[in-house]
Amino acid sequence: MLRPQNTQCLLCSFRAARQSANTARSNVRFLSQRAIDRPSRLSLAPARDVKFARQGEDSNSKPARRKQDGPFGGMNQREANIRGIPEKRSPMQIRRSAGGDPRALKEKGPKDRGFRALKMHRALAVVSYGQRTGVKERMAAVNSFEQFPLLESVQESIVPQALTGMTDIRPTPVQKITIPALIGVEVQGMSRRKTTVGEREDFLIAAETGSGKTLSYLIPTINAVKQAETEDADIAEYEKRLAEENVRQNDLSLVLPPLSTMPHPTTGRPRAIILVPTSELVVQVGNLVKAFSHTVKFRSAMISSNFSGKVIRNRLFSSKGIDVVVSTPHLLSSIAESDPNILSRVTHLIVDEADSLLDIGFSPLTQHLIDRAAPSLKQLILCSATIPRSMDTFLRTRFPDIKRLVTPNLHAIPRRVQLGVVEVERDPYQGNKDLACADTIWSIGKAAADHDGPVKGEMDVKRILVFVNKRETTKELADYLVSKGVDAIALNRDTPEERQSEMLASFTSATPLTAPKPELPHPGSLADNQPNYLPFGVAAPDVKKKLPNVKVLVTTDLGSRGIDTVSVRYVILYDVPHSTVDFIHRLGRTGRMGRRGRGIVLVGKNDRRDVVAEVKEGMFKGQALI
Numbered sequence: 001m002l003r004p005q006n007t008q009c010l011l012c013s014f015r016a017a018r019q020s021a022n023t024a025r026s027n028v029r030f031l032s033q034r035a036i037d038r039p040s041r042l043s044l045a046p047a048r049d050v051k052f053a054r055q056g057e058d059s060n061s062k063p064a065r066r067k068q069d070g071p072f073g074g075m076n077q078r079e080a081n082i083r084g085i086p087e088k089r090s091p092m093q094i095r096r097s098a099g100g101d102p103r104a105l106k107e108k109g110p111k112d113r114g115f116r117a118l119k120m121h122r123a124l125a126v127v128s129y130g131q132r133t134g135v136k137e138r139m140a141a142v143n144s145f146e147q148f149p150l151l152e153s154v155q156e157s158i159v160p161q162a163l164t165g166m167t168d169i170r171p172t173p174v175q176k177i178t179i180p181a182l183i184g185v186e187v188q189g190m191s192r193r194k195t196t197v198g199e200r201e202d203f204l205i206a207a208e209t210g211s212g213k214t215l216s217y218l219i220p221t222i223n224a225v226k227q228a229e230t231e232d233a234d235i236a237e238y239e240k241r242l243a244e245e246n247v248r249q250n251d252l253s254l255v256l257p258p259l260s261t262m263p264h265p266t267t268g269r270p271r272a273i274i275l276v277p278t279s280e281l282v283v284q285v286g287n288l289v290k291a292f293s294h295t296v297k298f299r300s301a302m303i304s305s306n307f308s309g310k311v312i313r314n315r316l317f318s319s320k321g322i323d324v325v326v327s328t329p330h331l332l333s334s335i336a337e338s339d340p341n342i343l344s345r346v347t348h349l350i351v352d353e354a355d356s357l358l359d360i361g362f363s364p365l366t367q368h369l370i371d372r373a374a375p376s377l378k379q380l381i382l383c384s385a386t387i388p389r390s391m392d393t394f395l396r397t398r399f400p401d402i403k404r405l406v407t408p409n410l411h412a413i414p415r416r417v418q419l420g421v422v423e424v425e426r427d428p429y430q431g432n433k434d435l436a437c438a439d440t441i442w443s444i445g446k447a448a449a450d451h452d453g454p455v456k457g458e459m460d461v462k463r464i465l466v467f468v469n470k471r472e473t474t475k476e477l478a479d480y481l482v483s484k485g486v487d488a489i490a491l492n493r494d495t496p497e498e499r500q501s502e503m504l505a506s507f508t509s510a511t512p513l514t515a516p517k518p519e520l521p522h523p524g525s526l527a528d529n530q531p532n533y534l535p536f537g538v539a540a541p542d543v544k545k546k547l548p549n550v551k552v553l554v555t556t557d558l559g560s561r562g563i564d565t566v567s568v569r570y571v572i573l574y575d576v577p578h579s580t581v582d583f584i585h586r587l588g589r590t591g592r593m594g595r596r597g598r599g600i601v602l603v604g605k606n607d608r609r610d611v612v613a614e615v616k617e618g619m620f621k622g623q624a625l626i
């Protein structure tokens, strides 16, 4: 209850408030009068704006968006309304990026919405849904190599030289996209694209592993080299002089010194250079280039530290000239230091395995070579199975106008490759990864022995690649596998280069490997033959049996880049790869060019199970691992 003096106080304050309100009202009247008298000093807001603002407040409709120009533009706003922040995405946009129906996505639990662990593990650039669909439409218009307006000699060499023994050959998706782009034609109707004469074009070819990227850049490059040869005035002059000298030599009435060894205009100055990261790839790509040269008639050379200085010199500086060189960046840059002319006529520079060659280790050398070749360059072609985010950022700053030729399935591991998981912590391995690996290999051998080989009395030999993360592990694991009766060898950067090619030869050859079927039945599983645990007092068996129908190569990432291991059906991931890029390259050694393959990942205590699970899911759905 209020006391009397309080009531008094309230009445007083009420009176005081009324008085001050009257004073304020008269002040406003006074101000308005002054405002009318001196409009330049104080003007009211235009009636239109006032009305608009009130309307917005009175009705429950959304307040109009306020202009933000000027230093005070952002004052008195309830929402930040900062420009540049993207608008909310429409359901269609969400569907496009998530690859599913938005209603279905709503129904799904949070776990099902895309890859979570892989996002942490993510290193790959995103290729939009729209880009992938657009490419599909362009691809549909191409069905055969004959549709490409290539020189006759090049066209006729594709099948007999590059794809020997194959039937029903069609261009692969990456070839359908890349060949027309590089030879400068639009796809529909194959009309020639308009380019300014002398204008340099940069391309990035990105497609799945084992999809025929090498031919996709090689065919247009060889075509360009041959075309340039016919237009080259120096070569025309050289051939004219050579023909004249031949005639004089044949004239028996003249006694002439022997035919002069005029150097060809291309001696030591090739038109096309293909850079690859390893000597092994120099041989692989070099052999393909050489195969073309037999019928297309051009000169090629493969150079790497596998060859002696004399051989390299003879190949590059032959008086007959040189058109295409395949090399590693290290070797080429050291040659360019002593002989800068080597890069003076290069019109086509191809950087294969670009994600490796533009990575920290190789990047300075590769970039240096690109810069030095730049004055004569017409096409710079970067080729890769993955676009890591670091490379994507680099390309956006260094080559902002690069044309990206990307296949719809980029960054997805094909569904024809299955991924199995071996839990190393469980019985019978109890954390022994080496044992789990040996046992997996024995199981593959045993299963293969149940099927007859193509010839009676023979059995197929399975070629298995085992990938480890550390160089030292290759040798240790290979020795362990040998002790368990497996024919295993280790390949790493310390292996002498000549040995590397030898080791890889049986894994890259497409010819099936067979072994005579033993009279005795197959030794069975590892546990039957190589007991790890023997009860006390039981002697170990004298003769350890060997697994006769399996060949194993234990390697690091060295064996995962570009090597065309067409006949490898099994890949074992001894360690969980560090990134999605490594997953793609390592599993990409199997399931090449439409073949089936199997990957097996050994998951131990400290390995990322969630990453493996998501890779498995992505492979099952045929989704890109991003």
Ligand SMILES: Nc1ncnc2c1ncn2[C@@H]1O[C@H](COP(=O)(O)OP(=O)(O)OP(=O)(O)O)[C@@H](O)[C@H]1O
Residues within 6 Å of the ligand: 162, 163, 166, 169, 170, 171, 172, 175, 207, 208, 209, 210, 211, 212, 213, 214, 215, 384, 385, 561, 562, 563, 564, 566, 588, 592, 593
């Ligand atoms: N059009 C074609 N039809 C059938 N086979 C092809 C075709 N083009 C290429 N090949 C074969 O596909 C295999 C893989 O080709 P290539 O080595 O160029 O793949 P890649 O995409 O470069 O793989 P990676 O990314 O692993 O380097 C080779 O054995 C090659 O002979």
